[in-house]
Amino acid sequence: MSPLRRIRRRAEGASGAWPDHVLPLLRRVYAARGVSDFAAARPRLADLHAPxxxxxxxxxxxxxxxxxxxxxxxxxxxxxxxxxxxxxxxxxxxxxxxxxxxxxxxxxxxxxxxxxxxxxxxxxxxxxxxxxxxxxxxxxxxxxxxxxxxxxxxxxxxxxxxxxxxxxxxxxxxxxxxxxxxxxxxxxxxxxxxxxxxxxxxxxxxxxxxxxxxxxxxxxxxxxxxxxxxxxxxxxxxxxxxxxxxxxxxxxxxxxxxxxxxxxxxxxxxxxxxxxxxxxxxxxxxxxxxxxxxxxxxxxxxxxxxxxxxxxxxxxxxxxxINAERRGVQQTMVDEAEAAFAGRALDAMATADDPAVCLFDPEWHPGVVGLVASKLKERLHRPVVAFAPAEPGSRQLRGSARSIPGFHIRDALAAVDAAHPGLIGRFGGHAMAAGLSLDVDALADFEHAFRAHAARTLDAALLHAVIDSDGELAPHEFDHVHAEALRDGGPWGQAFPEPLFDGSFELLDARCVGQRHLRLRLRVPDRREPVDAIHFGGWDARPQASRVHLAYRLAPDDYRGNGAVQLVVEHLEPA
The missing domain is CATH 3.90.1640.30 (inorganic pyrophosphatase (n-terminal core))
Structure with a gap:
């Protein structure tokens, strides 16, 4: 249940002077993020903007x-x-x-x-x-x-x-x-x-x-x-x-x-x-x-x-x-959301022109609707607003909205509020996440107005998920030295994404671990030793192709130790 994804390789950036200890791979990753020297790559407290x-x-x-x-x-x-x-x-x-x-x-x-x-x-x-x-x-x-x-x-x-x-x-x-x-x-x-x-x-x-x-x-x-x-x-x-x-x-x-x-x-x-x-x-x-x-x-x-x-x-x-309980509540709510959409075909929706999604269930918990919105947003690659009663039996709803790059969700709520005064109680947030309150009787009107605004303003090209890759790794880079350098080269996060690579591999073995995860053993071209990979949540019981194309992160395998590495798979498709 995920939208069609396209792997897009980042453009190479200009690279400046680097200390010898910075590996060429890390220099390439930094340059692709617009960073051309060590000072910009690893800013210090002395570089903070003045208050x-x-x-x-x-x-x-x-x-x-x-x-x-x-x-x-x-x-x-x-x-x-x-x-x-x-x-x-x-x-x-x-x-x-x-x-x-x-x-x-x-x-x-x-x-x-x-x-x-x-x-x-x-x-x-x-x-x-x-x-x-x-x-x-x-x-x-x-x-x-x-x-x-x-x-x-x-x-x-x-x-x-x-x-x-x-x-x-x-x-x-x-x-x-x-x-x-x-x-x-x-x-x-x-x-x-x-x-x-x-x-x-x-x-x-x-x-x-x-x-x-x-x-x-x-x-x-x-x-x-x-x-x-x-x-x-x-x-x-x-x-x-x-x-x-x-x-x-x-x-x-x-x-x-x-x-x-x-x-x-x-x-x-x-x-x-x-x-x-x-x-x-x-x-x-x-x-x-x-x-x-x-x-x-x-x-x-x-x-x-x-x-x-x-x-x-x-x-x-x-x-x-409490977090374990939260995960259980969240999974139940996500399952219910998917069941509610069963007749509307979530998979088909991910490739259709339907620009935005609104969800409501009177039994949902208001503290978890943001996580439900996030999960559905990831699966559908659409802006999602999920609602729950502010408290059991209440006619006041609490909503959490999550968006995709290129669609400012807080501004979208402001536009709906301006066009329909009094429809929304309160709202606020950021480009990618926002919250709002709503009377239950206003939900249908809000959904219509929100989806209409998305249809008018959301570029259809943004509805197709793109995975940005830092390209292929050379055979000698599948090692612990490079994995640690990538791990410690951050901090990585929003707008400074963790390095992600892609490439094609011969699949030697694939098996289920932990009921939901897919463990892979891969042959890397021009490298003698196979490499292990893990695709969290990737097990679907279907047979895998003999060659696969992966988008992955290179990480130290701290569980096995002794300099072992593994690929953490973000996306898998037949090669």
Whole structure:
């Protein structure tokens, strides 16, 4: 159940001067991503953009410095995804490092409060007695909640990275790299990156006031959390974000990460000393996200804030169990979605002109619809919006939208909202992912309007999935030296994709492992030793051709060790 895919080889880029230790293969991969020298390939913290060009950051730093000096009670309000949880932990830890004495935190419950700072959440926060609210990874669309907070006499600082709507909320200060007129060069900071920058600016103000000793605390201690939130939120890894993520990964690999992240890596079966951005994306991030999807993200935030290794492990194990439950719920919902489409032929839909998909089931869980949308988007290569009741029996729906390259999903929702005022309750998000609320009676009208907008604006050529390849590997490059160089040459991620190669091989053996996965043994042209490959989820019980064409990643086989490598197959077709 996957769309027809076409392998397209990347154009070779211009290559500059490289140190001798950078393998020619890695130079070729970097050049294909527009990087022509080592400094651009491996940006350092010293290369970070200065904080002072972020709109509102100077005012935010002064407001926080004043609050610290006056001993005011600061309440950090997080969000229920991994970016929001890490941003909350960075804010709390950072403010305490910088001298704040009264720092509390809170996070909305997805089922009870919905997204962001809502009036209902503000009512509950009153018990904490906040004098200054700091939102992290949300706030730019929380007009009603911020108005409610201001009506109580609280100061409000919004730190966010989502795209603003036509009007801004009435916060005292807003820091968001996507504000109109903002000149900060990197527009793809995650929410955790924005609050980290605010802390950098705050430290600068405290230095100027003589309120910290010497240079002040070392905020690099927070970069493990910044790395996890940045990777998990799937923001583009431009040079600025790669510098942040690389520094955070370095701390994690050195065993300097916070107790919670080390425990999460342990329960996920990952070797911290060799942790990669992919490990964050596939192992650590989902376990944190699961808490916000099915339970309460306060569990995840507590895991990130505790310095007690035993407590961190206990919480990480709980998150691991919640994630296992999440996977079960997700698989059931995906199966139901596919069954619902059985009469419409999912496979045929992937090659038809139907431009977009809307899904709803009254029994679905609102915390998992985003994952269902992602799975169906991958299978159909179409924008997908999946809806579930905001809570059991509710007529309010929560929707998660996922898109394909070239179709800006948040702008699409804005266009539908402008053309049909009142149809959508609230919405917000990014180019590739967005969320919205809707009354159940408006669902049919929304589906019609959304699909009509997609039909008008979505280039039909974008509906055919393309796999970008870095070309073929030479026979001598199928070894551990090159596999490790590729693994460690990142961090790889959004807009700086992990190296992927393609080529034709003689198939020596194919068998099922783990019920769903396909294990292959391949003969590489002009190479004596065969190579093993694994295609996760690739087993379909059909016989394989004697020669296959693969799109694959070259990876060290840590399970077998002793310098073994394997190909991780992303796509397989007869040669």
């Amino acid at each position: 002072d060009t972020l709109t509102g950051i100077a005012e935010a730093a002064r407001m926080l410095a004043d609050a610290i000096a006056a001993g005011r009670r600061i309440v950090v309000v997080g969000d229920f995804d991994c970016d929001g949880a890490t941003a909350c932990a960075v804010a709390v830890r950072g403010l305490l490092m910088l001298g704040a004495r009264k720092v509390l935190h809170a996070v909305p419950n997805r089922i009870v409060h919905g997204y962001g700072l809502s009036p209902g959440l503000v009512d509950e926060l009153a018990a904490l007695g906040p004098e200054l609210l700091v939102t992290v990874d949300h706030g730019i669309a929380c007009h009603a909640g911020i108005a409610a907070a201001k009506a109580r006499g609280w100061q409000v600082l919004v730190t966010d990275h989502h795209l603003p709507g036509p009007t801004l909320p009435a916060a005292d200060v807003i820091v968001d790299p996507n504000l109109p007129g903002d000149v900060f060069p990197s527009k793809t900071l995650a929410g955790v990156g924005v609050i980290f920058y605010v802390l950098l600016a705050l430290r600068g103000v405290l230095r100027a006031r003589g309120a910290v000793d010497g240079a002040g605390p070392d905020l690099r201690m927070l970069l493990d959390l910044v790395a996890v939130g940045t990777v998990a939120d799937l923001v583009a890894l431009d040079a600025n974000n790669r510098a942040l993520v690389a520094a955070g990964l370095q701390r994690l690999r050195a065993g300097q990460g916070c107790a919670g992240l080390q425990a999460l890596a342990r329960v996920a079966g990952r070797d911290v000393s060799r942790l990669t951005a992919a490990d964050i994306g596939y192992a650590i991030g989902p376990r944190l996200n699961a808490a916000g999807r099915l339970e309460d993200m306060s569990i995840g935030i507590e895991c990130l804030l505790t310095d007690d290794p035993a407590r961190a492990l206990e919480l990480a194990q709980l998150l691991d169990r």
